[in-house]
Amino acid sequence: MTRNTTADRPDGQAPGAVTDAVTCAGLAYSFGGMRAVDGLDLSVGAGEVFGLLGPNGAGKTTAIRCITTLLPVPAGMVRVFGHDAAVDRMAVRRLLGYVPQQLSADAALTGRENVALFARVFDVPRRERAARVAQALAAVDLADAADRLANTYSGGMVRRLELAQALVSAPRLLILDEPTIGLDPIARTGVWEHINAVRAATGMTVLVTTHYMDEADQYCDRVGLMHRGRIRALGTPAELRRGLGERRRAQGGAATDALPTLEDVFRDVAGSGLDDTSGDFRDVRSTRRTAHRVG
Amino acid sequence: MSEAPAAPPTASADPGGAVGIGLLLRPPQPRAGWRLLPARVVAMCAVELQKLRHDRTELYTRAIQPALWLLIFGQTFTRIRAIPTGGIPYIDFMAPGIIAQSAMFIAIFYGIQIIWERDAGVLNKLLVTPTPRSALVTGKAFAAGVKSLIQALVVIVIAALLGVALTWNPLRLLGVAAAVVLGSAFFSCLSMTIAGIVLSRDRLMGIGQAITMPLFFGSNALYPVAVMPGWLQAVSRANPLSYQVDALRGLLLGTPAHLAADFAVLVVAAALGITAASGLLGRLAR
Numbered sequence: 313m314t315r316n317t318t319a320d321r322p323d324g325q326a327p328g329a330v331t332d333a334v335t336c337a338g339l340a341y342s343f344g345g346m347r348a349v350d351g352l353d354l355s356v357g358a359g360e361v362f363g364l365l366g367p368n369g370a371g372k373t374t375a376i377r378c379i380t381t382l383l384p385v386p387a388g389m390v391r392v393f394g395h396d397a398a399v400d401r402m403a404v405r406r407l408l409g410y411v412p413q414q415l416s417a418d419a420a421l422t423g424r425e426n427v428a429l430f431a432r433v434f435d436v437p438r439r440e441r442a443a444r445v446a447q448a449l450a451a452v453d454l455a456d457a458a459d460r461l462a463n464t465y466s467g468g469m470v471r472r473l474e475l476a477q478a479l480v481s482a483p484r485l486l487i488l489d490e491p492t493i494g495l496d497p498i499a500r501t502g503v504w505e506h507i508n509a510v511r512a513a514t515g516m517t518v519l520v521t522t523h524y525m526d527e528a529d530q531y532c533d534r535v536g537l538m539h540r541g542r543i544r545a546l547g548t549p550a551e552l553r554r555g556l557g558e559r560r561r562a563q564g565g566a567a568t569d570a571l572p573t574l575e576d577v578f579r580d581v582a583g584s585g586l587d588d589t590s591g592d593f594r595d596v597r598s599t600r601r602t603a604h605r606v607g
Numbered sequence: 608m609s610e611a612p613a614a615p616p617t618a619s620a621d622p623g624g625a626v627g628i629g630l631l632l633r634p635p636q637p638r639a640g641w642r643l644l645p646a647r648v649v650a651m652c653a654v655e656l657q658k659l660r661h662d663r664t665e666l667y668t669r670a671i672q673p674a675l676w677l678l679i680f681g682q683t684f685t686r687i688r689a690i691p692t693g694g695i696p697y698i699d700f701m702a703p704g705i706i707a708q709s710a711m712f713i714a715i716f717y718g719i720q721i722i723w724e725r726d727a728g729v730l731n732k733l734l735v736t737p738t739p740r741s742a743l744v745t746g747k748a749f750a751a752g753v754k755s756l757i758q759a760l761v762v763i764v765i766a767a768l769l770g771v772a773l774t775w776n777p778l779r780l781l782g783v784a785a786a787v788v789l790g791s792a793f794f795s796c797l798s799m800t801i802a803g804i805v806l807s808r809d810r811l812m813g814i815g816q817a818i819t820m821p822l823f824f825g826s827n828a829l830y831p832v833a834v835m836p837g838w839l840q841a842v843s844r845a846n847p848l849s850y851q852v853d854a855l856r857g858l859l860l861g862t863p864a865h866l867a868a869d870f871a872v873l874v875v876a877a878a879l880g881i882t883a884a885s886g887l888l889g890r891l892a893r
Contacts, residue, residue, distance in 0.1 A: 377731075380735045381734075381735065382731055382734055382735060382892050383892070383893065402737050402739070405735055405736055405737045405738075406634065406637060406737045407634075408735055410731075410732055410735040411732075412728035412731050412732055413728065414726070414727055414728030415727070415728070416727055416728030416729050416731070416732050417729075418654070418729055420658045420661060420662060421654065421657055421658065421661070422657075422661075425654070425657050428653075429650060429653075429654055430732075430736065431635075432646070432649070432650035432653070433647060433650050433733065433736040433737070433738050434634075434635055434736060434737065435635050435636065435637055435638040435643075435646065435737070436635040437635065437636070440630060443630060444630040444631070447627060447628050447629070447630050447631055448631060450627075450628075451628050451631065461661060477732070479631055480631070481634060481635060481736075482630075482631050482632055482633055482634040482635070483634075484634075510628075510631075513628055513631075513632075514628070514631060514632055
């Protein structure tokens, strides 16, 4: 699904040139001796919903943290709408809305106060702050719960609140790290529906990591399958599934007419040993903790 | 409804769902360089005040200790007259020290909040906003100052109820507020600096417990510097709490103080604290 990106944003810089929302080239990042990201090449077009897929420990979160300027860029290059993430950090941050993996709303504040904080730190002028906060809350269906403390919210509501926090600054790139982790299926669908509705209304680019292959299949325009710090396969979900189907047929495999799932594609590119490497103790613990907090 | 409404509905006045998302299409205008820092400080202080409005438990429970110090220690030592105070009742002498101590206790455990925010992802999210690390730390430092200031108000009221002869001169009280905020800014940055080094709540808790009492006893909060042994005088001279207490005592009681030097030390200490904590904040983001 290629999308004509030049028409999306009349205010995009560099007239004539199509600027990708995110470009990574040869990005590498190590924790101690462990190469979490190992030569990542990635380009996310403006206006698309791009899914970065992979098991725990594949390097998705580290890559996201380099793109969001949370981590330095020790090797390689990262650009967000043309701005170098290692140099022009403030310019990059102004373009970003970020929802981290943990439930990061402040439970001691109301929903409205949580969103207002982000309106303030993104320099929304006071005269339009209240209206903008109200619009962000309404966009995620939290208008009625806005004045309740966030510690009374359900997991799905907290995720939507975080979405409102990210949306209040009108970001051009929304980055979501495992937005549906630990949520029940209904809440997962709800979160995705709100992401899609906002994307449709604003034309923003969405970069999302997930290890739920079914979600990526359903909601992402393009996906990159990440394993051991690198993208191992790239394309639309349909392309990837069709590609594997054709390869299997060419190899004279059994007459399985069923189209392979993204998970099959993943097992194919990652090879064997996948189950042993998927996430170290710390990853699993933090995932469990998030899931626990979502309840 | 076929007729036009009497008044055109405004976007913000519409209570039912249809608020629109027009404003969410336009990124806000960035603030100019020098206006960024005060704006971030205001944002962080606003959050602290909102939290206090929702839950005042901490304010009340934290008032118990200073009340006990003033009630028991203060009243007893006023009777014993063991400590030379320059002619004022001992409880008056120690009241500014207790105000400084209760403010310091709040500030020194502020780093725990930073670690909690880090574990919860709140800190990461703030670091991905157009907020330089130094501005975030400064904002947090002053937010701790605001929290301490409200605590100090409670202790001042308790002291006044116990008959301590405090000033009600508004200019002097403004000076008191400045001294409390600056001192808390320093101690909260000390706490955030340690947080950036140890990176865990438990360790910070232990270190916080270990340093608060030495800071308190190694200051002029409970007794004048003149009665200390030489080595303790040296500790007291290097201890920002002593300068804060000296300023508070001078302002609240009118005793002789070195206000210019006190405020100079507090400002420099706060600035150094902000620099150190900002430098280590990156470790918490990792």
